[in-house]
Amino acid sequence: MTIRGFWEHLTKPIIGLAPMDGVSDAAFRYIVAKYGRPSLTITEFTAAEGIRAGAVRVLDDFRFSPLERPVVAQIFGADPSAFAVAASVAAALGFDGVDVNMGCPAKNVTQRGAGAALIQDPQRALQILAATRQGIDRWYETGSLEACGIPTSLHPEILSRREALGNPAPQPLPLSVKTRLGYEESTIESWVHTLCSHPLAALTIHGRTLKQLYTGSADWEAIARGAHIAREAGLLVLGNGDVQSLEDAGVRIATYGVDGVLIGRASFGNPWLFQGREANWEERRAVALEHARYLWEITNGHAFVRIRKHLVDYCKGFEGAADTRRLLMRTETLADVEAVLG
Numbered sequence: 441m442t443i444r445g446f447w448e449h450l451t452k453p454i455i456g457l458a459p460m461d462g463v464s465d466a467a468f469r470y471i472v473a474k475y476g477r478p479s480l481t482i483t484e485f486t487a488a489e490g491i492r493a494g495a496v497r498v499l500d501d502f503r504f505s506p507l508e509r510p511v512v513a514q515i516f517g518a519d520p521s522a523f524a525v526a527a528s529v530a531a532a533l534g535f536d537g538v539d540v541n542m543g544c545p546a547k548n549v550t551q552r553g554a555g556a557a558l559i560q561d562p563q564r565a566l567q568i569l570a571a572t573r574q575g576i577d578r579w580y581e582t583g584s585l586e587a588c589g590i591p592t593s594l595h596p597e598i599l600s601r602r603e604a605l606g607n608p609a610p611q612p613l614p615l616s617v618k619t620r621l622g623y624e625e626s627t628i629e630s631w632v633h634t635l636c637s638h639p640l641a642a643l644t645i646h647g648r649t650l651k652q653l654y655t656g657s658a659d660w661e662a663i664a665r666g667a668h669i670a671r672e673a674g675l676l677v678l679g680n681g682d683v684q685s686l687e688d689a690g691v692r693i694a695t696y697g698v699d700g701v702l703i704g705r706a707s708f709g710n711p712w713l714f715q716g717r718e719a720n721w722e723e724r725r726a727v728a729l730e731h732a733r734y735l736w737e738i739t740n741g742h743a744f745v746r747i748r749k750h751l752v753d754y755c756k757g758f759e760g761a762a763d764t765r766r767l768l769m770r771t772e773t774l775a776d777v778e779a780v781l782g
């Protein structure tokens with residue numbers, strides 16, 4: 441039986457925030473959730489093997505605020521048994537769903553057989569899905585970090601986050617996949633058939649092949665062909681690639697027969713996109729400041745310079761903001777940001 445979880449209760453059309461490594465961290469997702477209210481959020485891809493190795497730092501990627509719900513943990517890797525452990529961790533941390541990354545085209549990921557390389561290794565892809573499901577179910581059935589084989593180095597952090605959430609009861613979580621059209625060429629029809637042999641709740645199709653990386657335009661006709669097959673099999677399908685606005689999303693959803701979309705790059709510095717409106721300079725300045733304060737608070741200032749990209753993004757399209765942007769690119773601490781924007 442397919443576990444559909446939160447997916448079953450989403451209002452259509454579904455407009456979600458796409459996972460973006462180095463961008464859609466807990467702070468960005470919090471801000472998008474607060475000012476955009478997308479249908480769902482998804483974490484940056486998180487290394488299954490890193491979690492299995494007991495690296496506490498990897499859990500940074502699995503930080504979330506309840507405001508983001510429904511929030512899905514995305515996992516990448518190549519070793520099915522590591523996915524089982526990582527999925528148990530995601531379930532223990534109180535996520536609403538688990539997504540397996542079968543779309544990342546980065547060389548350091550695909551060379552290890554992970555991400556979009558799985559499109560060429562369907563047998564392993566299905567083993568990963570089975571192991572991920574096992575990991576989710578093991579937490580649901582036992583509620584025990586030990587029984588799930590979760591490294592002891594992770595226990596204190598997981599237990600303290602669980603406590604902060606009021607020790608949520610184990611849930612049978614839905615499983616989804618995010619992938620691309622193919623490896624060199626689109627093989628979306630046969631690939632979707634393969635994926636549908638596992639009981640998935642949802643599938644996101646990014647309309648590019650691995651070889652295309654992020655070049656050219658997403659092929660929405662090909663997305664539509666894959667979506668048709670997956671929907672016949674009872675899955676929810678999200679299309680992804682180049683969606684520029686809420687209006688654009690509506691047109692693509694109506695034209696290409698998907699249940700919704702994930703929006704990535706168009707949301708940079710623009711959480712209001714999910715509300716279909718534009719923010720004025722004063723709102724942008726205030727939210728940029730809030731974003732910086734929130735990031736500082738949840739990370740204790742660790743690797744804070746990653747805020748620069750976001751701060752500059754909030755200034756996009758404002759002619760008078762060139763000087764501000766330059767100053768923001770030199771900020772190191774929250775005090776620096778407050779001095780420029782406060």
Ligand SMILES: Cc1cc2nc3c(=O)[nH]c(=O)nc-3n(C[C@H](O)[C@H](O)[C@H](O)COP(=O)(O)O)c2cc1C
Binds near residue numbers: 460461463485681
């Ligand atoms: C900086 C960046 C990081 C990304 N990281 C991830 C990731 O961790 N997991 C994933 O499934 N896709 C990732 N993607 C792909 C996006 O989720 C999305 O599929 C792609 O950007 C196309 O959608 P867009 O045109 O709306 O941006 C990333 C994309 C970008 C630009």
